[in-house]
Amino acid sequence: MPVFPSVEWFNAIKDMVNVDPNFRQLGTVDAVIGVKVENKIFELTFEAFECTKVREATADDLRDMDFWLEQSYDQWKEMLENIKKNGAADLTHTMNTLDLSNPEGFARSNDGYRRDAFYRFNQSIQDFFNASAKIDTKFAAKEAVSA
Amino acid sequence: MASETIAIPDDLRAKAREKSWPEDLVLQALGAGASAAQIIGYMDQGVTPDQARQFLSAQSGGGAEPSAELKEKAEAAGWPQDLVQQALAAGAAEADLIRFIDMGITAEQAREFMAQGGGGAAPQFDLSWMQVPTEWNTRAKPTKHGLTLEAINIGKYGDIPDVWEYSTEMPRGAIPIPGVESMGYSIYQKQEVWSDACARLYEEAIQRRWRPATDVPWATIEPLPDDLERAICQICTHISEKEQMEADVIGRWEPEISYGYHEVKLYLATTVFENVRAVEVFRKRALSNGGGLGIQSPGWGFRSIVDARNFTEMAVIQFVLHDSLTLAQYQYGEKYAKNPAEKYIFGHALQDKARIIEYGITHLKYVMMHRADRREEIQRYLEKGEGMLVQDDSKDSATRESFAIYFAGGKDNIREGLKIYDQMRKRHLEQYLVRLKWATVDRADRLAPGLRAYLDS
Numbered sequence: 001m002p003v004f005p006s007v008e009w010f011n012a013i014k015d016m017v018n019v020d021p022n023f024r025q026l027g028t029v030d031a032v033i034g035v036k037v038e039n040k041i042f043e044l045t046f047e048a049f050e051c052t053k054v055r056e057a058t059a060d061d062l063r064d065m066d067f068w069l070e071q072s073y074d075q076w077k078e079m080l081e082n083i084k085k086n087g088a089a090d091l092t093h094t095m096n097t098l099d100l101s102n103p104e105g106f107a108r109s110n111d112g113y114r115r116d117a118f119y120r121f122n123q124s125i126q127d128f129f130n131a132s133a134k135i136d137t138k139f140a141a142k143e144a145v146s147a
Numbered sequence: 148m149a150s151e152t153i154a155i156p157d158d159l160r161a162k163a164r165e166k167s168w169p170e171d172l173v174l175q176a177l178g179a180g181a182s183a184a185q186i187i188g189y190m191d192q193g194v195t196p197d198q199a200r201q202f203l204s205a206q207s208g209g210g211a212e213p214s215a216e217l218k219e220k221a222e223a224a225g226w227p228q229d230l231v232q233q234a235l236a237a238g239a240a241e242a243d244l245i246r247f248i249d250m251g252i253t254a255e256q257a258r259e260f261m262a263q264g265g266g267g268a269a270p271q272f273d274l275s276w277m278q279v280p281t282e283w284n285t286r287a288k289p290t291k292h293g294l295t296l297e298a299i300n301i302g303k304y305g306d307i308p309d310v311w312e313y314s315t316e317m318p319r320g321a322i323p324i325p326g327v328e329s330m331g332y333s334i335y336q337k338q339e340v341w342s343d344a345c346a347r348l349y350e351e352a353i354q355r356r357w358r359p360a361t362d363v364p365w366a367t368i369e370p371l372p373d374d375l376e377r378a379i380c381q382i383c384t385h386i387s388e389k390e391q392m393e394a395d396v397i398g399r400w401e402p403e404i405s406y407g408y409h410e411v412k413l414y415l416a417t418t419v420f421e422n423v424r425a426v427e428v429f430r431k432r433a434l435s436n437g438g439g440l441g442i443q444s445p446g447w448g449f450r451s452i453v454d455a456r457n458f459t460e461m462a463v464i465q466f467v468l469h470d471s472l473t474l475a476q477y478q479y480g481e482k483y484a485k486n487p488a489e490k491y492i493f494g495h496a497l498q499d500k501a502r503i504i505e506y507g508i509t510h511l512k513y514v515m516m517h518r519a520d521r522r523e524e525i526q527r528y529l530e531k532g533e534g535m536l537v538q539d540d541s542k543d544s545a546t547r548e549s550f551a552i553y554f555a556g557g558k559d560n561i562r563e564g565l566k567i568y569d570q571m572r573k574r575h576l577e578q579y580l581v582r583l584k585w586a587t588v589d590r591a592d593r594l595a596p597g598l599r600a601y602l603d604s
Contacts (some may be wrong), residue, residue, distance in 0.1 A: 027355030028292055048291035091490055096497070097482040112581030113508065119474065119501035123494055
């Protein structure tokens with residue numbers, strides 16, 4: 001059972017969406033996106049119709065990404081549990097909603113221009129995380145991602 | 148016109164010397180009606196003297212040169228060379244002529260046959276177009292994104308000049324015909340319209356299409372309290388109105404842009420499509436749940452776009468200032484959506500709008516990088532656009548109040564909703580200023596006071 005957050009977990013999602021015609025039908029996505037869960041950082045590379053690469057990254061790598069998604073461990077867990085329960089994010093847990101609900105923003109970037117990729121590819125990124133409804137996720141201990 | 152009476156301009160003479168075109172060929176081209184500028188263009192495209200001679204020969208009905216095999220057979224069969232040349236010029240294929248000769252058709256029979264107009268044989272063909280000296284052997288390759296506009300911009304076809312010289316609809320890379328009527332374009336300079344992102348954005352727009360009629364989960368809309376339904380319907384009225392206006396304005400500018408910048412024209416065509424898709428989907432929402440349309444907008448802000456006298460003026464006010472506001476409205480609409488259908492609508496519309504904004508700021512940046520002297524001019528356009536937006540704010544209570552009610556979940560909480568509305572306006576301006584800054588335009592200290600109030604709130 002893939003553990004969130006981990007390269008294995010993101011690769012499981014990546015492998016699903018890359019063969020999903022519905023994901024392809026959303027159109028091309030060209031962005032390098034970060035996922036920050038407390039002190040754990042992951043980099044997801046999207047090119048054309050696929051997520052082409054997943055790797056664990058560092059804080060320094062964030063500046064080279066188009067944007068990264070950051071919220072607390074508890075918030076990530078709540079979001080993914082909501083997706084699992086409902087098959088997709090419900091009305092109060094979409095990426096955009098989370099972004100507006102967080103005073104510091106959910107989608108962050110050092111470059112306001114590049115951050116707009118969060119809007120341009122919003123539904124594809126949402127679809128990527130919605131795909132987690134199809135797997136059983138085990139959550140890493142909070143201490144493990146905060147260390 | 149006798150070639151002796153044609154003078155070769157100095158610039159053409161110099162170019163001909165550089166490209167090793169003999170003088171007689173230059174005079175022949177001028178005599179055929181090509182202008183000096185066109186001939187220089189051909190030379191710069193790499194047309195060789197041999198290619199030019201073949202082209203001119205075909206244009207004058209000279210036909211293709213017979214092969215050695217045909218010449219040999221014709222001589223053996225007693226067909227004079229002028230008869231062979233005449234037959235080729237009339238459109239006869241070499242293989243057919245060889246077959247006729249092998250069948251034993253005499254020269255006299257062939258002349259009689261052609262004099263009768265072919266007697267029901269193959270029609271007369273020109274085929275000179277097959278000799279045009281354009282860059283040939285082009286093999287664009289598909290990429291991960293497919294065969295894209297960027298992928299086919301190779302060789303001469305990828306040369307995007309700073310100034311486009313042709314006033315007709317001739318595609319970039321094709322050969323012009325003298326005398327074709329002008330299309331009346333008004334935009335011939337790259338910096339007036341260009342964005343380094345436009346080819347990529349075109350492909351993205353094509354790939355990321357959605358279909359409101361069938362993709363939106365319309366069945367998830369359930370009856371809403373009257374005040375909420377009225378609020379969302381007023382919002383839909385407002386959005387339908389301004390998205391149609393934007394589509395109309397872009398549509399008016401399309402024919403002004405010369406064909407050399409087809410990447411821009413193609414991309415702008417997708418923005419018209421995306422804007423009318425927004426008109427479509429928001430109008431459908433208004434008419435699908437027991438409500439209807441509301442009141443039109445005062446439209447002060449629209450005038451600064453409709454009245455723009457140059458493309459960049461329109462682009463910065465519409466694509467950067469106004470569309471940043473619309474994007475913020477879509478962000479908040481998505482967050483406060485009352486059902487999956489509205490969530491879907493706002494969520495997809497914001498993708499389209501973000502793409503248009505990207506074109507706007509990348510175009511602005513291109514202008515700033517290539518025409519820094521236009522900086523104050525751009526500031527003035529933004530000043531005008533912001534001022535008119537403030538006018539709209541003072542007169543458009545319907546938009547403000549409808550959004551507030553929608554955010555608050557009802558008229559009873561409108562005051563709370565107005566706070567959220569102000570947050571939305573603040574977000575719009577923060578993102579607007581950041582985008583301008585990326586394009587090297589700083590308006591932090593020059594923002595219209597009526598808008599600054601949102602930042603200070």
